[in-house]
Every structure is written in structure tokens, then in C-alpha cells.
Amino acid sequence: MTSALLETENVHLxxxxxxxxxxxxxxxxxxxxxxxxxxxGCGKSTYLRCLNRMNDLISGVKITGTFNFKGTDIYAPDVNLVTLRTEIGMVFQQPNPFPFSVYDNVAYGLRLNQHPSKTELDEKIEKALKKAAVWDEVKDDLNKNAMAFSGGQQQRICIARLLAVSPDIILLDEPTSALDPISSGEIEATLMQLKSTYTIIIVTHNLQQASRISDTTSFMLNGELIETGQTSKLFVTPDKQETSDYLNGKFG
Amino acid sequence: MDLKSPSKATNEDRRGRIITYSCIGIIIVLVVSILYFIASRGLATFIQNHVNVFRFLTGTQWNPSLLDSHGQPEVGALPMITTSFLVTILAAIVATPFAFAVAIYMVEIAPKRGTKLLQPVMELLVGIPSVVYGFIGLTVIVPIVRHIFGGTGVGILAGTLVLFVMILPTVTSLSVDALTAVPMYLRSASLALGATRWQTIRKVILRAAMPRLLTAIIFGMARAFGEALAVQMVIGNAALMPTSLVSPTSTLTSQLTTEVGNTVMGTIQNNALWSLALILLLMSLVFNLLVHFIGKRGEIK
Structure with missing residues (x-):
């Protein structure tokens, strides 16, 4: 049994x-x-946003509990938010590329705190776009505005933009809910490939998507965690009645 | 039920359409007549009085009552054109950093406090009549300039400072609109990639808002270019080529307001002033085209 990369305990918000x-x-x-x-409204996106401290931006939010990431509490006062967010990155529901070229989008995170050389940058950008499985579609249009691409391509450009800063954990907040089934399928395939290098936490409304791609699934209801476990087990023989009801479409 | 006779609603519809179209028609007629009037008067200088257009635009002597060595009236508009452009550009250069700073503070840094505090200030600045600005310029700025640089104190520097305060609210409020229009999700995207707030403002928000920010500056310049009264009170009103930022000179607008009461319709003196008005009109057209062009560029997102 490998030990956990990120442990959260008794999280209240x-x-x-x-x-x-x-x-x-x-x-x-x-x-x-x-x-x-x-x-x-069950709190799953809110919980996800705790993990890279995006909730800090909202005033009047109070968070308690422990978040142990590689032995560090990410809410400790001396934690550097900038470093944290490059290690735990986030992809949003709505594809949100900057209105710049594809190249500048992916280069954004790389240029923030260092000044990489042109060749180094080119290399990292190509690598990130390849990992996000969008390279073949954009390689001839790297100087074209990222907003000019389709929703699925934009979302994969956003994933590439994140991969370029080499995070350990990738948080995805319903990344395919604004996309058509074909683009969603492409994103899912991309995520499966990324699993070998990254740890992925994905909020999804799509139960089939969760069962297709995830290793573990956590079911939340009204701000409480009802059940968490291996996806193969939770979807077939859930322990709790609520989980079973939700999976069978009795509510939700 | 009578299907063929018009219903009450149809009649109302028609009446509304007639009112709308007649209003539009009147406005179009008005605009076209203004353009025609200014153009015909303004071109009379060149057609009736046979002034060379090139000499009008590049001549530096303005004295329509006198004839020069070529036997033509002395109507060189270059001093006014130069001064108009200089005060406009300088005012925009001075006002832009302040306007952007205030806008960034109001939108990004302290939205609640900033807006509560600065919004009324900006509205107040817009509401002050230009003659009051001119008066303050004359009694405060001109003596200060005189004290520091010597001379009379009037000129481009004093004009720039007055115009700076006058266009500040225009540029600021349009910049605020430009920054507010940047979608929230771009801020989240940038912060989630590990950018600080300042990096987000500088590298994402200002860049994404740039077309609209440029539009804000151009609107400010258009206002500065067209302002007459306040400038007239501090510029010196001497139709001379500016030799420094503190030498008395004259803008297109101030020359118009100063001279217009002293000329008789149809004379060369009067026609020459209309030619200045024509330049003003053409310049405001250029500003409008620029705004339009930049807006179009900005749309391609």
C-alpha cells in the first residue's frame, strides 16, 4: 500500500x-x-477549491481541518501560495484560456517566476501540449489566439498550460460539463494518459465518466462525505443506502 | 372579426415607427447640414480667397488681415495645429498613468472602498464646468508655472495641466469599464497557475483589457482636443509657434473662441476661422475612426 500524497482530515468550511x-x-x-x-450544491466543488486554497479569495469563508500535502499542512501560515498552486493546479469548468496566443497561454506559468530561454520554452511548451494531447491540432497555429479553438481544444490547452508548470496534483472542476460528448471523450483519454505522472482529483456530474476513468470515488451529500472507496466497489456494491439511491437515479 | 382592417395595436405600431423615423430623419438632416456648412465655409478660404492648402497647413504666421510677400493673406495654421496636438498628447500622457492606477485600485485592489470613495470624486470632476477649471488654472497653475519657469506662465504646460485634470475622470471611468469587462475566470485561471495578484493584473488583466484601455485614452484625447474655454484661459492666445512649453501660444479651439466675435461673415478673417473648425471636425472624425478600429481589433478574442 503506497502512502497518500494528500490527506485531508475533518475538513469543515x-x-x-x-x-x-x-x-x-x-x-x-x-x-x-x-x-x-x-x-x-453538495459541496464537492467547494471541497476541491480548498485543496489549492482558491476559497481564500472569497471573503467570509472559514476553513478548519488538516490538509497534509507531502508532510506539510497547506493552510500553515508560512505556506507560499504561489508554490502551492504550482504543485496543486486547477482546471476549471468553463475552458478559460487567456485571450492570447496558444504559445503565450502555455508559456504563462513558466514565465511567471523565471525567465526561460526561447529554446527551453519552446521545448517545454511542445512537451506540455503533447501531454495534453492537443499538440497535433495546434502545432501549426501556436500564434493563433487560443479563444479561436473549439471548447474541447481550449480545455486541453488549459490542461497543457497547467502541465507546463509540472504540478503534482491536478484538480479538475467538472472539466467536461461545458463540452460535447466527443470533446469530453478526448479529455477523458487525456486524463487516463496523465495518470502515470500525476495525481488527478476530478469533480464530475457525469456518473459514467466517474466509473470509466476513476480509481477511487467519493460520494458527497449536503456537505457530508457519505462514502469513499474503490470505484469498482462503490459503483457495484455501495455500503450506504444513499449512495445506492443516488447511483440508481432516485434523486440528484 | 374583421381580419383586413388594421387593429389598434397595428396602428400604434405604425405611429411609433413614424415618430422614430422622423426623429432619425431630423437628426440626419441636422448632422449633414452642419457638416456641409462647416465644409463650405472652411473650404471658402481655399476656393474664394485662393489660399494654398499646403501653405495654410504649414505656414507659421497667422494674421488674416495682412497680405504676405506673395500677395496672399497670412493664414498659417501650423502654430494652432501644433499646440492643439501637443496639449492633447501631453495631457493624455500625464493622465493615463493616474487614470489606470485609480481604475486598477477601484476594480482590482479595493473594489468596495475604492468605488465608494473614488466614484463620487470622479463624478464631481466631470460635473465641474470647464470655465471653473480655466479659472483655477489661471489663478493657481499659471502663477506656479510663472514662479518656477519665469515668463508669463501661460502656454502649453499650463494648458496640459488643466486638461490633465479635465480628462482624468473620462479616462478613469472608461478604464474602470474596461477592467470590469475582463471576465472573472481569467483572474481565477491566473491565480490558480501560481501568479500573484500583481502578476495577474499586469500580465493578464491589463493585457486582456488593452483594446478598451486604448479606447479610453483616445476618448480622453478627443475631449482634450475639443476643449476650448478652459484652455483659452491659460494658453496665452497668441497665434505664435510655441518655442517652449511656457511660451504663449494658441490652440485651434482657443483661436476660434478668441477671434470669432471680431470677424465679419464672408471675409477672409472669418473664413480662415472656419477652416480651423474644419480641421477640428476632421480630427474628431479621426478619433472616432480610431476608436472604431481599435474596438474591432479588440473583438477578435
Whole structure:
């Protein structure tokens, strides 16, 4: 049994008085795809955004619990947010490339804190776009505005932009919900390839998608974690009645 | 039910359309007549008084009552054109960093406090009549300039400073709009890649908003170029080529306001002023085209 890369324990989150997360414990092992499922408003995206501290941007949010990433508490006061976010990167629901060229998009993270040479940059950008499985589609148009590509291509450019800064963990917040089935399939294939190098945590509304690509699945309901475990087991023989009801479409 | 006779709603529809089209028609007639009037008067200098266009644009002597060595009236508009452009460009250069800084503060850094504090300030600056700006310029800025640089204190520097304050609210509020229009998800994307807030502002937000920010500057320049009264009060009103930033000179607009009461319709003196007005008109057309062009470029996202 490999030890977990990221362990979260007893995570509570309050929007003012409202408790949005009520004690979540999930561990994530390296080189796995972990799905977070549950009905809308159950807190799964909120939980995901705790993991790279994107919730810090919202005023009036209070977060408690421990988040142990490679032996460090990511909410410790001396944690460098910039480094944290390059190690735990995020892909959003809506493809959000910058309105720049594909090249500048992928180069963005690389240019933030260092000044790589042109050849080094070219090499890293090509590598990132190849890993995100979008290289063949954009290699002749690297100077074209990223917004001019299709939604699925934009989303993979966003994945490439993230891969370029070599994170350990990739958080994906419903990355295919704004895409058509074919583009979604391409994203899923990309994620399967990335599993060998990265740890992936994906929030999804699409149960088939979770069962197709993930190794572990966590089911959340009303801010509580109902059940977490191997995807193969959870989808076939869930322990809890709520999980079974949700998977069978009785609510949600 | 009578299907063929018009219903009450149809009649109302028609009435509304007639009112709308007549209003549009009147406005179009108005605009075309203004253009025709300015153009016909402005071109009279060249057609009736046989002034050479090139000499008009490049001549530095402005004295329409006198004839020069070629037997032509002395109507060299270059001093006014130069001064107009100089005060406009200098005012834009001075105002832009302040406007951008205020806009960034209001949108990115302290949206609540910044807007509460600075919004009324900007609205107040817009509301102050230009004659008041000119008056303040004359009683405060001109003496200061005189004290520091000597001379009379009037000229391009004083004009620039007055125009800077006058165009600041225009450029600022349009810059605020430009920054607000940058979608939230670009900020999240940048922060999630490990960028700091300042890096996000500099590398993503300003870059994404650039076409609209340029438009904001051009609108400010258009306002500076067309401002007459406040500039007239501090520029010196001498139709002389500016020799420095503190020498008395004259802009296109200030020359118009100063002289227009002293000329008789149809004379060369009057026609020459219309030619200045024509230049102003053409320049505002250029500013509009620039805004349009940049807006089009900015759309290709």
C-alpha cells in the first residue's frame, strides 16, 4: 500500500454562519484518478477549491481541518501560495484560456517566476501540449489566439498550460460539463494518459465518466462525505443506502 | 372579426415607427447640414480667397488681415495645429498613468472602498464646468508655472495641466469599464497557475483589457482636443509657434473662441476661422475612426 500524497482530515468550511462542508476525510494516493460525485450544491466543488486554497479569495469563508500535502499542512501560515498552486493546479469548468496566443497561454506559468530561454520554452511548451494531447491540432497555429479553438481544444490547452508548470496534483472542476460528448471523450483519454505522472482529483456530474476513468470515488451529500472507496466497489456494491439511491437515479 | 382592417395595436405600431423615423430623419438632416456648412465655409478660404492648402497647413504666421510677400493673406495654421496636438498628447500622457492606477485600485485592489470613495470624486470632476477649471488654472497653475519657469506662465504646460485634470475622470471611468469587462475566470485561471495578484493584473488583466484601455485614452484625447474655454484661459492666445512649453501660444479651439466675435461673415478673417473648425471636425472624425478600429481589433478574442 503506497502512502497518500494528500490527506485531508475533518475538513469543515463555513460561509459566514452556514456550514458548507461538515467534516470531510479523504486521502489521495499518487498516480490515481479520484472522482468526487454528488448532487449539485453538495459541496464537492467547494471541497476541491480548498485543496489549492482558491476559497481564500472569497471573503467570509472559514476553513478548519488538516490538509497534509507531502508532510506539510497547506493552510500553515508560512505556506507560499504561489508554490502551492504550482504543485496543486486547477482546471476549471468553463475552458478559460487567456485571450492570447496558444504559445503565450502555455508559456504563462513558466514565465511567471523565471525567465526561460526561447529554446527551453519552446521545448517545454511542445512537451506540455503533447501531454495534453492537443499538440497535433495546434502545432501549426501556436500564434493563433487560443479563444479561436473549439471548447474541447481550449480545455486541453488549459490542461497543457497547467502541465507546463509540472504540478503534482491536478484538480479538475467538472472539466467536461461545458463540452460535447466527443470533446469530453478526448479529455477523458487525456486524463487516463496523465495518470502515470500525476495525481488527478476530478469533480464530475457525469456518473459514467466517474466509473470509466476513476480509481477511487467519493460520494458527497449536503456537505457530508457519505462514502469513499474503490470505484469498482462503490459503483457495484455501495455500503450506504444513499449512495445506492443516488447511483440508481432516485434523486440528484 | 374583421381580419383586413388594421387593429389598434397595428396602428400604434405604425405611429411609433413614424415618430422614430422622423426623429432619425431630423437628426440626419441636422448632422449633414452642419457638416456641409462647416465644409463650405472652411473650404471658402481655399476656393474664394485662393489660399494654398499646403501653405495654410504649414505656414507659421497667422494674421488674416495682412497680405504676405506673395500677395496672399497670412493664414498659417501650423502654430494652432501644433499646440492643439501637443496639449492633447501631453495631457493624455500625464493622465493615463493616474487614470489606470485609480481604475486598477477601484476594480482590482479595493473594489468596495475604492468605488465608494473614488466614484463620487470622479463624478464631481466631470460635473465641474470647464470655465471653473480655466479659472483655477489661471489663478493657481499659471502663477506656479510663472514662479518656477519665469515668463508669463501661460502656454502649453499650463494648458496640459488643466486638461490633465479635465480628462482624468473620462479616462478613469472608461478604464474602470474596461477592467470590469475582463471576465472573472481569467483572474481565477491566473491565480490558480501560481501568479500573484500583481502578476495577474499586469500580465493578464491589463493585457486582456488593452483594446478598451486604448479606447479610453483616445476618448480622453478627443475631449482634450475639443476643449476650448478652459484652455483659452491659460494658453496665452497668441497665434505664435510655441518655442517652449511656457511660451504663449494658441490652440485651434482657443483661436476660434478668441477671434470669432471680431470677424465679419464672408471675409477672409472669418473664413480662415472656419477652416480651423474644419480641421477640428476632421480630427474628431479621426478619433472616432480610431476608436472604431481599435474596438474591432479588440473583438477578435
Amino acid at each position: 463555513y460561509y459566514g454562519e452556514k456550514e458548507a462542508l461538515k467534516g470531510i476525510n479523504i486521502d489521495f494516493k499518487p498516480n490515481t484518478i479520484n472522482a468526487l460525485i454528488g448532487p449539485s
